[in-house]
Amino acid sequence: MKYAYYPGCSAESSASAYDATSQMVAAALGLELEEIKDWNCCGATEYFSIDSLPAYALVARNLALAGRQGTSEVIAPCSACYVNLKKVDERMGDYPQLNSDVNEALAAGNLSYTPGSVRARHLLDVICNEVGCDAVSEKVVRPLAGLTLVPYYGCYIGRPEGGFDDVENPQTLDRLLKGLGATVPDYSLKSSCCGGHMTQIGTEVALGILRGLIDLAAKLGADAMVVACPMCQLNLDVYQNQLNSHFGTTYRMPIVYFTQMMALALGMEAAELKFEEGLVPAGPMLEKWQAAEASPQPRKKKSKKALPMPEPLDGGDSG
Amino acid sequence: MKIGVYTCHCGGNIAGTVDCEAVTEWAGRLDGVEVSREYKFMCSSLGQELIEEDIKEYGLDRVVVASCSPHMHEPTFRNACQRAGLNPYFLEMANIREHASWVHKDRSEATEKAMALTAASVARVRYNEPLFARLSPVNQNTLVVGGGVAGIQAALEIANAGYHVYLVEREPSIGGHMAQLDKTFPTLDCSACILTPRMFEVGNHENITMLTYSEVEEVSGYIGNFEARIRVRARCINQELCTGCGVCEEKCPAKVVDTIFEAGLGRRKAVYRPFPQAVPKFPVIDQDNCIWFQKGKCRACEKFCPTDAIDFEQDDRILEIEVGNIIVATGYDAFDARRISQYGYARYPNVFTALEFERMTNAAGPTEGNVVLRDGETQPDSIAIIHCVGSRDVRYREHCSRVCCMYSLKFAHMVHEKLPNATVYNFYIDIRTPGKDYEEFYHRLLEEGTVFIRGRAASITDATLTPEEEGKLIVTAEDTLVGRQRRIPVDMAILSTGLEPRHDSHEVARIFSISCSREGFFKERHPKLDPIATMTDGVFIAGCAQGPRDIPDTVVQGAAAAARVLSIIGKGEVEIEAAKAEVNDLTCVGCQMCIESCPYSAIEHLEERQKARVIEALCKGCGTCVAACLSKSITLYHFTDQQLVAQMRGAMDALFELVPA
Amino acid sequence: MTLNPNSVYGRIISELHGGEKLRSCLQCGMCGGSCPSGPDMDHTPRKLFAMIAAGQDDEVLRSNTFWYCVSCYLCTVRCPQEIPITDIMYHLKHQAIQAGLYTTDAVDFSETFIGHVENYGRAFEFGLATQFYLAHHPLGGLKMGPMALAMLSRGRLNLRPTRIKAVRQLRNILNKAKEIGARG
Numbered sequence A: 001m002k003y004a005y006y007p008g009c010s011a012e013s014s015a016s017a018y019d020a021t022s023q024m025v026a027a028a029l030g031l032e033l034e035e036i037k038d039w040n041c042c043g044a045t046e047y048f049s050i051d052s053l054p055a056y057a058l059v060a061r062n063l064a065l066a067g068r069q070g071t072s073e074v075i076a077p078c079s080a081c082y083v084n085l086k087k088v089d090e091r092m093g094d095y096p097q098l099n100s101d102v103n104e105a106l107a108a109g110n111l112s113y114t115p116g117s118v119r120a121r122h123l124l125d126v127i128c129n130e131v132g133c134d135a136v137s138e139k140v141v142r143p144l145a146g147l148t149l150v151p152y153y154g155c156y157i158g159r160p161e162g163g164f165d166d167v168e169n170p171q172t173l174d175r176l177l178k179g180l181g182a183t184v185p186d187y188s189l190k191s192s193c194c195g196g197h198m199t200q201i202g203t204e205v206a207l208g209i210l211r212g213l214i215d216l217a218a219k220l221g222a223d224a225m226v227v228a229c230p231m232c233q234l235n236l237d238v239y240q241n242q243l244n245s246h247f248g249t250t251y252r253m254p255i256v257y258f259t260q261m262m263a264l265a266l267g268m269e270a271a272e273l274k275f276e277e278g279l280v281p282a283g284p285m286l287e288k289w290q291a292a293e294a295s296p297q298p299r300k301k302k303s304k305k306a307l308p309m310p311e312p313l314d315g316g317d318s319g
Numbered sequence B: 001m002k003i004g005v006y007t008c009h010c011g012g013n014i015a016g017t018v019d020c021e022a023v024t025e026w027a028g029r030l031d032g033v034e035v036s037r038e039y040k041f042m043c044s045s046l047g048q049e050l051i052e053e054d055i056k057e058y059g060l061d062r063v064v065v066a067s068c069s070p071h072m073h074e075p076t077f078r079n080a081c082q083r084a085g086l087n088p089y090f091l092e093m094a095n096i097r098e099h100a101s102w103v104h105k106d107r108s109e110a111t112e113k114a115m116a117l118t119a120a121s122v123a124r125v126r127y128n129e130p131l132f133a134r135l136s137p138v139n140q141n142t143l144v145v146g147g148g149v150a151g152i153q154a155a156l157e158i159a160n161a162g163y164h165v166y167l168v169e170r171e172p173s174i175g176g177h178m179a180q181l182d183k184t185f186p187t188l189d190c191s192a193c194i195l196t197p198r199m200f201e202v203g204n205h206e207n208i209t210m211l212t213y214s215e216v217e218e219v220s221g222y223i224g225n226f227e228a229r230i231r232v233r234a235r236c237i238n239q240e241l242c243t244g245c246g247v248c249e250e251k252c253p254a255k256v257v258d259t260i261f262e263a264g265l266g267r268r269k270a271v272y273r274p275f276p277q278a279v280p281k282f283p284v285i286d287q288d289n290c291i292w293f294q295k296g297k298c299r300a301c302e303k304f305c306p307t308d309a310i311d312f313e314q315d316d317r318i319l320e321i322e323v324g325n326i327i328v329a330t331g332y333d334a335f336d337a338r339r340i341s342q343y344g345y346a347r348y349p350n351v352f353t354a355l356e357f358e359r360m361t362n363a364a365g366p367t368e369g370n371v372v373l374r375d376g377e378t379q380p381d382s383i384a385i386i387h388c389v390g391s392r393d394v395r396y397r398e399h400c401s402r403v404c405c406m407y408s409l410k411f412a413h414m415v416h417e418k419l420p421n422a423t424v425y426n427f428y429i430d431i432r433t434p435g436k437d438y439e440e441f442y443h444r445l446l447e448e449g450t451v452f453i454r455g456r457a458a459s460i461t462d463a464t465l466t467p468e469e470e471g472k473l474i475v476t477a478e479d480t481l482v483g484r485q486r487r488i489p490v491d492m493a494i495l496s497t498g499l500e501p502r503h504d505s506h507e508v509a510r511i512f513s514i515s516c517s518r519e520g521f522f523k524e525r526h527p528k529l530d531p532i533a534t535m536t537d538g539v540f541i542a543g544c545a546q547g548p549r550d551i552p553d554t555v556v557q558g559a560a561a562a563a564r565v566l567s568i569i570g571k572g573e574v575e576i577e578a579a580k581a582e583v584n585d586l587t588c589v590g591c592q593m594c595i596e597s598c599p600y601s602a603i604e605h606l607e608e609r610q611k612a613r614v615i616e617a618l619c620k621g622c623g624t625c626v627a628a629c630l631s632k633s634i635t636l637y638h639f640t641d642q643q644l645v646a647q648m649r650g651a652m653d654a655l656f657e658l659v660p661a
Numbered sequence C: 001m002t003l004n005p006n007s008v009y010g011r012i013i014s015e016l017h018g019g020e021k022l023r024s025c026l027q028c029g030m031c032g033g034s035c036p037s038g039p040d041m042d043h044t045p046r047k048l049f050a051m052i053a054a055g056q057d058d059e060v061l062r063s064n065t066f067w068y069c070v071s072c073y074l075c076t077v078r079c080p081q082e083i084p085i086t087d088i089m090y091h092l093k094h095q096a097i098q099a100g101l102y103t104t105d106a107v108d109f110s111e112t113f114i115g116h117v118e119n120y121g122r123a124f125e126f127g128l129a130t131q132f133y134l135a136h137h138p139l140g141g142l143k144m145g146p147m148a149l150a151m152l153s154r155g156r157l158n159l160r161p162t163r164i165k166a167v168r169q170l171r172n173i174l175n176k177a178k179e180i181g182a183r184g
């Protein structure tokens, strides 16, 4: 299937590794991506705070352009872009007045958009639910055996209006990484916030949040944290040094994109996957992987007195 | 034709939105109307006397009351007509409250609609024919469905009055949720100690036929004359021979987690009695987990049973019974805590549900009453109790479950008693203690040192931030009385899960021809004045099947349902609605379409004459057959084509006159 | 109850899609307990809603609560009354700016960001960092120095903004939207 592709502003600078590996992985899985021509910024979380109608119009321009290219689904790798595209489309459908206001604004640029005509999809959603985790795992040539990877989804995978996974305990990335052969612990902060723009406004708050996230991953023995959003990557990676000096900690936790890890498992060369763009070096993780041999996990013995554990509800309460 | 029209103000309920004076005046000009009056409360005795006097004075032969839904007051006004010597079916009601004043805001539009509805009834009533209600004898047996404390109470009341009861319970033993509880608030008496004598009485009562491990599959008939088909599932135990010694249970090698009685906290065997005081005392073989049934080997129980009571060949039995009344008391399900993932149930071992904790504190439960963590050994030093799990949340259950505050207080007390050094936190939104001695119980807990934090718990997590939090579960919440976030590290968390309708409440409702309210609990006839009856005569509801409530209220409702049944039995006969269908022999072609369409199986086919015939005693007057009949041969009395067409005409004519085109 | 349509409460209810749901707040504290920025807000979201209901408009608009909101939507998905809390936070920022009542430089951060978007059609991380920090945190900016250098050396910061082709079209759309927004 052909998809419109919305790279998002960070693709050109801070997250070019994500953009590059997203395209490589998509090609390997047979997903046809066509970049929206002359797309503009989605406004991140800033525009809605200052003025809401222009914020809607800003996003709607991209949807209108995607529609004009003849696609009915647009893939965004960045979670914030994904949420903005989805929110604007859905709200325009829910509120007729908003729809006509936004279209009146678009008309000033000779554009129009019909709500519901272009569906926003997160790259992770398309890979796990269209291609399928099983299909991906069949394509794995170099399993990520020996690596413990902590999946970190951030806020926007299931929020605000229930995306493609459970709001509180999403599973898609867990399943994907397991399918790549990695050991994936249950990371209870998986959908917590990374602090967003607080790193730039109230650094103190944000550093505390980031420390908690990295600390739990480290306790679980993670070789790296795997993310699906440039904002998460930026906060966790770029501010890691600062938080170490602030709290006197010594974390060296590589923060990598899920597309980088997929590309690795699908057999692409590590040297081409821009791991060096991370401020925290991913080298030790890669070396460990190359040296590792799959070793079975030791099983914990349960005491005789232990009470039965309830069965989990499969798939969470996402629908 | 002399018609009297009576427009009711219903205090301000109607008059607040509808101009009753205008309706009255307008109705007075309608064809055939002799008198038209308005009154503040037509249903009051003065209002009724007004009608009666007019009937006598003006010689009225038809009456229209424009007021509320016929649901509540049709019998009232029919009786008034009858007292004045008029056939009660000469009354029509126009519903200008639910259909006009309550659903419209605009006064003139509401008034126009009220006029049209009244005109429709006036046009119809002239075609009403005199009908006579029939009396039918009442079968003195009663069916009680559900053997929780509600069903037990109802069954005992009726049986003790000398009438026979069939008590049908789905599980292997009666007792319901109350049998699982340890202590009961606010007096803290032991649940088993007060319930088992009642269970025993039921099991041995000469007037009670107890059918456990059974379910009602089909019900037909009507008040006083129901027939029910009951499936008695195979226990694989010969009850004539079994002494209840329990050897089979001891020897059975198949162990499974008991998600019903032990709420998942303990295990049972494939052949089992849910608990030692179970009534009846006979075990059942759970075929889904029995090694013999699944793999074709084992039969250990059979080998060891001293009386040869194991019978693998037993089949389900189908029992057909006749009863006059039915009480449905099927209780509630506990909310599934896994649905709220941020509380980590089934993720973190030391998060427990309320029912698990009941079993844990119970001396007969899996931990012999010791409060311990999931490892079965370690005693917790700190415990958080989270209120309103699944309740008071529009995304799950909007209702307040009524008992959780109280049982949460009870849990706190149990912990103080068993682990005097442990700290107990209660996270609540509001503490609700509406009951005798309930607020006093709360005060007692305050004195005992329970920590109360006002704030709905936001999450339970294992992600720690400080060394003190290490290895603990952290409950996060806003302490709303302080206005700040707090993180409380604890060893154990208990989720006070709410009460919700049984997962199959809609299917069960269909079997008994009753309905469910929005939440899924069974719908009562009237929320205030008749919370025991349903819209189906002769079918009553009791206990948590109608809505969440505690044991005292459940017992009261069980007894009340029994009283209603006894009053019907005492009367000996019931009036059967006169609105019945009748087949016109001359035009019926014997196609039998109506027979298929009738939901009450009230139509029979006369083979020799190739005609359909309505069995009057079974017909409920629903009218489905009228619509199904291709040759238009069926008439439903009180809803004849002539009457309905006149009613529609009346409404349309009025609208043409009232609303300018 | 009729609300003063110009009060903070009245404006949330009349101007924001779904804003009327704020009336059904139970004051349960789920939002306040869930918010990742909660420890640093001067009032939790719940408390702020109580203040809004009590008509303490001035104090509400001076609060840092909504400026510290990171738009994570956790409160929104957890609120038992389905109140669109995050959207209310956006609306409060909007009201505070209009009233000129804010004590934070988050506004300037947002405005700098938006300025770039309106001029280039794309966000400009390097420009944002330099302009914002030079204006507000010259010292903080110094601390950021090594970080920015590290990013530059890894090709993760562009020194020049990217500009879309149809900047004029975009500006027309945004100006029109502002015009429609202003007519209310």
Ligand SMILES: Cc1cc2nc3c(=O)[nH]c(=O)nc-3n(C[C@H](O)[C@H](O)[C@H](O)COP(=O)(O)OP(=O)(O)OC[C@H]3O[C@@H](n4cnc5c(N)ncnc54)[C@H](O)[C@@H]3O)c2cc1C
Pocket (backbone or CB within 6 Å): B145, B146, B147, B148, B149, B150, B151, B168, B169, B170, B171, B174, B175, B176, B177, B178, B181, B183, B184, B185, B186, B214, B215, B216, B329, B330, B331, B332, B334, B354, B355, B358, B403, B407, B410, B502, B508, B542, B543, B544, B545, B549, B550, B551, B552, B554
């Ligand atoms: C954790 C907890 C603690 C509590 N503690 C207290 C307390 O201390 N004090 C207090 O007053 N209240 C307490 N309660 C409330 C108490 O449990 C209820 O008030 C009471 O059990 C309601 O009884 P019931 O008969 O209506 O329903 P149930 O106890 O649910 O009984 C219903 C019965 O019907 C059977 N059944 C269901 N469907 C069918 C069917 N289709 N066919 C046949 N049979 C069927 C069930 O198997 C069950 O036996 C507590 C509740 C909970 C959850």
Ligand code: SF4
Pocket (backbone or CB within 6 Å): C024, C025, C026, C027, C028, C029, C030, C031, C032, C045, C046, C049, C078, C079, C080, C081, C082, C083, C085
């Ligand atoms: S979570 Fe919702 S209902 Fe509860 S205090 Fe916050 S806004 Fe009010």
Ligand code: SF4
Pocket (backbone or CB within 6 Å): C031, C034, C035, C036, C037, C038, C045, C068, C069, C070, C071, C072, C073, C074, C075, C076, C085, C086, C089
């Ligand atoms: S959306 Fe804003 S107010 Fe709500 S929890 Fe997240 S940061 Fe707090």
